[in-house]
Amino acid sequence: MSKVVIITTGGTIAMSEDLKTKTVKPLDQDTLDFFLPFLEEYVNVEMEHFMNIPSPHMTPEKMYQLALHTKKYLEDDEVLGIVITHGTDTLEETAYFLDLLLTSDKPVVLTGAMRSSNELGADGPVNLVGAVRVVADPSSTGKGVLVVFNDEIHAARYVTKTHTSNVATFQSPENGPIGTVTKKGIRFSHAPLLRDNYELSPPNTKIGLVKAAAGMDDLLINTLIEHGYEGIVIEGLGQGNLPPEMLGGIKKGIEKGIPIVLVSRCFNGFVDAVYGYEGGGKQLKDLGLIFSNGLNGQKARIKLMITINLFKKDPSINLQQYFDV
Numbered sequence: 001m002s003k004v005v006i007i008t009t010g011g012t013i014a015m016s017e018d019l020k021t022k023t024v025k026p027l028d029q030d031t032l033d034f035f036l037p038f039l040e041e042y043v044n045v046e047m048e049h050f051m052n053i054p055s056p057h058m059t060p061e062k063m064y065q066l067a068l069h070t071k072k073y074l075e076d077d078e079v080l081g082i083v084i085t086h087g088t089d090t091l092e093e094t095a096y097f098l099d100l101l102l103t104s105d106k107p108v109v110l111t112g113a114m115r116s117s118n119e120l121g122a123d124g125p126v127n128l129v130g131a132v133r134v135v136a137d138p139s140s141t142g143k144g145v146l147v148v149f150n151d152e153i154h155a156a157r158y159v160t161k162t163h164t165s166n167v168a169t170f171q172s173p174e175n176g177p178i179g180t181v182t183k184k185g186i187r188f189s190h191a192p193l194l195r196d197n198y199e200l201s202p203p204n205t206k207i208g209l210v211k212a213a214a215g216m217d218d219l220l221i222n223t224l225i226e227h228g229y230e231g232i233v234i235e236g237l238g239q240g241n242l243p244p245e246m247l248g249g250i251k252k253g254i255e256k257g258i259p260i261v262l263v264s265r266c267f268n269g270f271v272d273a274v275y276g277y278e279g280g281g282k283q284l285k286d287l288g289l290i291f292s293n294g295l296n297g298q299k300a301r302i303k304l305m306i307t308i309n310l311f312k313k314d315p316s317i318n319l320q321q322y323f324d325v
């Protein structure tokens with residue numbers, strides 16, 4: 001019989017607030033079993049408790065294990081698709097990781113909660129029902145990995161956590177949600193045009209992420225290089241510019257053959273070789289930085305972690321091509 005598989009990984013959806021200390025902590029893994037009868041109203045579901053971690057404890061290695069596990073389920077003809085419950089802090093990184101590595105057209109949807117299970121207005125149950133309904137709906141096929149929160153459907157490539165506590169935290173600043181969950185059904189308004197896939201291989205390269213700010217120097221970049229980081233992502237200013245004092249470390253990294261990807265710290269728009277002054281985008285392009293096509297820093301880091309494996313196999317590969325997508 002066809003079914004939706006729910007893989008749980010932890011996060012606030014599987015936590016409760018201690019009413020005395022007012023701190024939120026993980027519950028037993030099987031707490032989410034409570035939802036099963038509500039979900040079975042829509043479709044046959046199976047739940048597997050894969051891990052029970054707060055998402056700040058998520059690592060690329062754990063994402064990789066999750067990808068292998070998800071792939072295994074997707075290959076089963078009886079499985080319509082997968083829901084993954086996840087903490088919200090790093091959810092967008094796991095979603096994008098899976099989007100880059102899973103090739104099946106079956107829907108894979110990540111969801112979670114901003115409010116713990118015993119809080120007034122807890123959003124976990126409605127998000128989980130929404131996610132299961134999206135997976136069970138045939139119109140969700142072939143849209144890549146999705147994120148369902150607060151009745152909105154977002155594409156993994158574009159979605160980001162925008163608010164520390166609001167239940168409407170997940171937004172896609174560039175082009176909005178791609179669909180909506182309504183009482184009557186699932187409605188998609190558009191599908192993501194850009195999607196790229198890579199071979200499933202372990203993400204075992206250390207990639208650093210540095211945010212630029214007025215007056216910063218190259219200390220952090222030099223430190224990453226000295227500590228054996230093999231790739232660096234820099235969140236630059238505006239259209240892709242940096243304080244001139246950061247250039248020394250960047251030149252050293254490029255000379256050592258370390259790929260350096262430039263994104264913008266603006267949450268909307270693209271980096272481009274527009275400015276010709278010291279530290280401007282034109283100079284950074286000429287130095288050999290890789291310009292990323294609208295990804296935020298944390299997602300560009302995930303993409304570099306995956307594509308650097310291709311570069312390590314064949315250093316003549318120009319990584320820029322993967323960041324044009």
Ligand SMILES: NC(=O)C[C@H](N)C(=O)O
Pocket residue numbers: 010011012013053054055056086087088089090112113114115
């Ligand atoms: N709302 C959440 O899930 C936040 C939590 N700190 C986590 O990411 O695990």
